[in-house]
Amino acid sequence: MVKGVIFDMDGVLVDNSHMHIETFCRWCTSKGIDFPPEKVNSFFGMGNSDIFRSVMGLDITDEQVLEYAEEKEQLYRDLYSPTIKPLAGLISLLQDLRAKGIKIAVGSSAMRKNVDFVLDECGIRPYFDAISDGDMVAKAKPDPSIFLLAAELMNLKPEECLVFEDSFAGVEAARRAGMKVVAVATSFPKAQHKDYDAIIDDFSETSAQEIISI
Numbered sequence: 001m002v003k004g005v006i007f008d009m010d011g012v013l014v015d016n017s018h019m020h021i022e023t024f025c026r027w028c029t030s031k032g033i034d035f036p037p038e039k040v041n042s043f044f045g046m047g048n049s050d051i052f053r054s055v056m057g058l059d060i061t062d063e064q065v066l067e068y069a070e071e072k073e074q075l076y077r078d079l080y081s082p083t084i085k086p087l088a089g090l091i092s093l094l095q096d097l098r099a100k101g102i103k104i105a106v107g108s109s110a111m112r113k114n115v116d117f118v119l120d121e122c123g124i125r126p127y128f129d130a131i132s133d134g135d136m137v138a139k140a141k142p143d144p145s146i147f148l149l150a151a152e153l154m155n156l157k158p159e160e161c162l163v164f165e166d167s168f169a170g171v172e173a174a175r176r177a178g179m180k181v182v183a184v185a186t187s188f189p190k191a192q193h194k195d196y197d198a199i200i201d202d203f204s205e206t207s208a209q210e211i212i213s214i
């Protein structure tokens, strides 16, 4: 039985892929790089170290990665702040899970500043028992580290955890961690998802009871 639920952040707590596409392309333009918007979705779920190295070259330093990530993510937070809202049905599912004694974590490749931004702007921080983010692990998704750390912080075994994920890198990370997966079809249409135990468009389509019996 599922004892802990791990929510990916981007595309799951919030439906924000359009904001990451917009800000990534604006950042590229500011550096004189012409990056096609339709290719940004190949980065979803990955960490900034892998993303910026695949765009700027494998030989950029860790300091450069940090500098680029700070620039791009500050722009993302500034642009997204006026319209940010939780994915439909999220708050009622979080309340329902807590009422059933299920532990709840965030498992995100993003930097802690972005996780803090989403949890605080959406007013959902009190629902979470644990946060596992990209600043806390050596390797981001599709490596399983982020989800394994989330399970450890909840004092649960990986097989007791279920992950909500919208990205393919994230689904792979959850499977490599030995966890159940509910795909959330926000960033990619349902037909493009291949590996899941259940699939939803948003949280209004499910309940805590359904989730813990998967």
Ligand SMILES: O=P(O)(O)OC[C@H]1O[C@@H](O)[C@H](O)[C@@H](O)[C@@H]1O
Pocket: 008, 009, 010, 011, 020, 043, 044, 045, 046, 047, 048, 051, 073, 107, 108, 109, 110, 111, 114, 141, 167, 170
């Ligand atoms: O693991 P998550 O919450 O989907 O976050 C990953 C995202 O983190 C963001 O910081 C990156 O800019 C995105 O490009 C990346 O996809």
